[in-house]
Amino acid sequence: MSTARSTELTGLTAAQVAAAVAAGEVSAVEVTAAHLDRIAAVDSQVRAFLHVAADEALAAARAVDDRRAAGEPLGPLAGVPLALKDVFTTTDMPTTAGSRILEGWRPPYDATITRRLRRAGVVLLGKTNMDEFAMGSSTENSAFGPSHNPWDLARVPGGSSGGSAAAVTACEAPLAMGTDTGGSIRQPAAVCGIVGVKPTYGGSSRYGLIAFASSLDTPGPLARNVLDAALLHEAISGHDPRDSTSVDAPVPPVVAAARQADVAGLRVGVVTELGGEGYQPGVLARFGEAVELLESLGAKIVEVSCPHFTYALPAYYLIAPSECSSNLARFDAMRYGLRVGDDGSLSADEVMSLTRAAGFGPEVKRRIILGTYALSSGYYDAYYGKAQQVRTLICRDFDAAFEQVDVLVSPTTPTTAFAIGERADDPMAMYLADLCTIPSDLAGNAALSVPCGLAPEDGLPVGLQVMAPALGDDRLYRVAAAVEAALERRWGGPLLGQAKGLAAPPGRGEASGTGEAGGIGR
Amino acid sequence: MTRAVTLVSYDEALARYEPVIGLETHVELGTVTKMFCGCPTVFGAQPNSAVCPVCLGLPGSLPVASRAAIEYTIRIGLALNCSIASWCRFARKNYFYPDMPKDFQISQYDEPLCTDGWLDIAVGEQRVRIGIERVHLEEDTGKSLHVGGATGRIHGADYSLVDYNRAGIPLVEVVTKPIPGTGALAPEVARAYVTELRELLRALSVSDVRMEEGSLRCDVNTSIAPAGAGSWGTRTETKNVNSLRSVERAVRFEIQRQAAVLDAGGKIMQETRHFHEDTGTTTAGRSKEEAQDYRYFPEPDLVPVAPSPQWVAQLRADLPELPAARRGRLQADWGLSDLDMTALRNADALDLVEQTVAAGASAADARKWWLGELARRANETGTELAALPVTPAQVARVTELVTSGTLNDKLARQVLDLIVAGEGEPDEIVAARGLAVVSDDSALTAAVDAAITGHPEIAAKIREGKTTAAGALVGAVMKATRGQADATRARELILQRLS
Amino acid sequence: MPITRDEVAHLARLSRLALSEAELDHFAGQLDVILTAVARVQEVAADGIPPMTHAVPVVNVFRDDVVVPSLPREVVLSQAPAAEQGRFRVPRILAED
DSSP states (O other): OOHHHHHHHHTSOHHHHHHHHHHTSSOHHHHHHHHHHHHHHHHHHHOOEEEEOHHHHHHHHHHHHHHHHTTOOOOTTTTOEEEEETTBOOTTSOOOTTOGGGTTOOOSSOOHHHHHHHHTTOEEEEEEOOSGGGOOSSSTTOTTOOOOBTTBTTBOOOSSSHHHHHHHHTTSOSEEEEEESSSTTHHHHHHHTSEEEEOOTTSBOOTTBOOSSTTTOEEEEEESSHHHHHHHHHHHBSOOTTOTTSOOSOOOOHHHHHHHOOOTTOEEEEETTSSSTTSOHHHHHHHHHHHHHHHHTTOEEEEEOOGGGGGHHHHHHHHHHHHHHHHGGGOSSSSSSOOOOOSSSSOHHHHHHHHHHHHSOHHHHHHHHHHHHHHSTTTTIIIIIHHHHHHHHHHHHHHHHHHHOSEEEEESSSSSOOBTTSSTTOHHHHHGGGTTTHHHHHHTOEEEEEEEEEOTTTOOEEEEEEEEOTTOHHHHHHHHHHHHHHHHHHHTSOGGGGOOGGGSOTTOOSOOOOSSSOOOOO | OOSOOOOOOHHHHHHHEEEEEEEEEEEEOOOSBOSSSSOBOOSSOOTTSSOOTTTTTOTTOOOOEEHHHHHHHHHHHHHTTOEEOSSBOOEEEEOOOTTOTTSEEEEOSSSOSEEEEEEEEEETTEEEEEEEEEEEEEEOOOEEEEESSSSSSSTTOSEEEEEOTTTTOEEEEEEEOOBOOOGGGHHHHHHHHHHHHHHHHHHHTSOOOOGGGTSEEEEEEEEEEETTOSSOOOOEEEEEEOSHHHHHHHHHHHHHHHHHHHHTTOOOOOOEEEEETTTTEEEEOOOOSSOOOOOOEEOTTSOOBOOOHHHHHHHHHTOOOOHHHHHHHHHHHHTOOHHHHHHHHHTTOHHHHHHHHHTTOOHHHHHHHIIIIIHHHHHHHTOOGGGSSOOHHHHHHHHHHHHTTSOOHHHHHHHHHHHHTTOOOHHHHHHHHTOSOBOOHHHHHHHHHHHHHHOHHHHHHHHTTOGGGHHHHHHHHHHHTTTOBOHHHHHHHHHHHHO | OOOOHHHHHHHHHHTTOOOOHHHHHHHHHHHHHHHHHHGGGGGSOOTTOOOOOOSSOOOOOEEOSOOOOOOOHHHHHHTOSSEETTEEEEEOOOSOO
């Protein structure tokens, strides 16, 4: 395939790809091949993928083409390529969760998310890099090396779904799946200048999602625009009898809401506690402008205080490690995965300990120890128990807020993408990236990040976070689509149009320079 | 562990110490599938042939609770007079062990499904009400084979082989409150409790409760304190108690062992001990530096269980007649004394007698044959009563034939012997072997005449009025007819002839 | 409440992590900082506040007592670090259960 054709195809939105495939204007195989070419061209620099399944992807694409040729009806995303975070089990690809302890593991079953995507005719290109067991905000905790932000390869793409965000940003795939536990979809989306959504907890199935924190983990979509995210959101959502915590209610009408894109009369609350000191000025500036924009579009803006949000980070960093210390106990070298030290002289306990020491990275170890501590007899009430109570109070803050407003807004994360290595050995500094995203994870309600500009001081993307009540996912899309449309009118195109380097639309090396402060030099 | 253990004699121990016992019983439920997944609950299948991502604990797997298992648990709680929780959760019990797929067990901690019940038992004349602390639901672990050691046990093994078929099978744990005040009867009380519990579980059809197969497992807690001490001693927990007899022996041994320790001025260690079937002794498990901290927390992958009052009421209404009630009813119906009833239970003949009565026999007849002739046969051949190849229906038929006069006791015994030997149904045997009582006068008359002729002196005595002597002639008639004569009719004919 | 190196070592043993001396030192320092930060939850007065269960509260999610096909045996054992006689072979276990 010619580079021109390839770049043409990889610049399309998911909706456009699906329409073109359905109309017979292009074959699913051609689209997939184009994206595989793009991966081959850029991924040695971006390092979004841990595993590329070229043959399987082409076969899946061919199957879509066959179905189309046979006149069978195709779903709304048939033929669209997708990058799958390596936390979802796949029978035909290794699944590592970014960890040495699962290096090479071939699951004997597909995650429900995986099955639904395959059934929808989505083409799985491969598995993306992530912070080990979803613990991190930069992919620097991956056992296989970090991914790189296509806007500036010396910077992080965010985490833990950094590989997925980078893949979409660099046009290696129009869609990606991530998981969000403390912000792991929204924060990467924000620092990469794309859309990332954390649906209502339980909105889709966790069966086959390698667990980090069971009461927080939420699968969700990443895409370069709001409508694409909505289409993916709908494709994966819905009750699963294999997941006791999945919601048995109709999927909120997110695609319709994305098309509606209208905020007139909507009440929007700005969260007092999510801003101020510790936030990069450029982030606050772009956020402020986004709020003004909403007002100009007809929304009513009020300031809302959620006083317990200041305890969200500490509560999260008690609950998540506690649950993970238990969830990760199963990696004991007995049934699958890495086994170290079994020379016949050591006991099972010793082999377990050596294996886990060799197989887990430092952040995972830290959280396991922290979680074990917080659950210990004598400490439970003061730590884990207390954190769960604080969590209830945070829910009540949200409930009270949503009495006054329809959605809440804040910056998605306090800073733009930081440099690789900058926070690597400072856990607390790393944790601060989740400041704004964590409250929604604790409450289990719906939230997303949509690009709202580039920070003037570094020309890097800033994300606007929108939060809605549980099962109110459609409100997110209404607001995000309205903001996106208005901003793109202002910019003369998508934010990525202003990017340089690998974040720039393929085929266009230089930023167009229109609109906001242009992209970053390299 | 070959060090000789000092024991105090049982009587001595009980003279100076008061025991307190407690029992934790694990029951494998007889549901079709496992607790949290659809794998079958099989026994004896090929290793690792009944596992799936969930019960193997594969990364990404999630549990979904079995309604049937919860229902069975509630029924057990109701039968034990417990309160049923209106809202409760599963909890994770965290510890590392190779037979635990997730290295945590989904169980219940401070929110068990059933609490605060009781079960009445009897030891001889003594009635004891055993308090039930809780009944909760959890999942079973896999099973390990230990390879390389001398005895197949853990000690000295080189490695182990694990089969996860059993992992995830629903397990109900029934925990008694401490049982003080049983004195010297403590071992018997423990045994009687497990026996009664087992019968109850069988009546509920929730488990096949086979101790030898592991579907009913007992841990026995024992402590002793000096008589009149006012507080209880430190308790030990004894595992690997695999039969009713072992329950009794384990308690007895622990009392004696602990008495010896205390007598020597020592202290009882709170520890887990292992019961040895062959020696009837307990030995200490590996000592641990600290007590296990299981770091329980509510299971986030499951939602709370909130049995509705309607559901519980329905389950209560549908409970079958429980063993104690049934025994009371049968004892009244059959007009039996407590002693008679105990004899029936000890012989494991209760069900058989009930079924025989249901098939038409009188209770007295049914008891007579099962506890008499058939018990004797079972003893001789070393089989259990219920394993004899004769059915209650057949026994009932035999008693019916006796009542109607076709058979007498002696013939009936012969018929039963032949049934056990496999010769067929009672009627078939009677016909084939010609074993019916002869009461037809013509046949009898011949035998009577022959007897009279053969014993002239006795005949003379009868003519003189000594009717009691007729018995000897009846005997002769019976002998001549190989026991098939109707003795009563023969006597009548004799007296007729000689009066 | 500072967390000591010994406590970290104890927790590492509990969670089956064979940490090196250097790791123990390093983690103890870091965990101390983190623990101090997360201990802030204790500032919140939460008497009588129930702990959170689920975002969309639901009870009684059950499955029917119907068999679902298990995994094929070869598949189950194929990923095992070691297998023998159709079972998972594991190093010798020291503790009694």
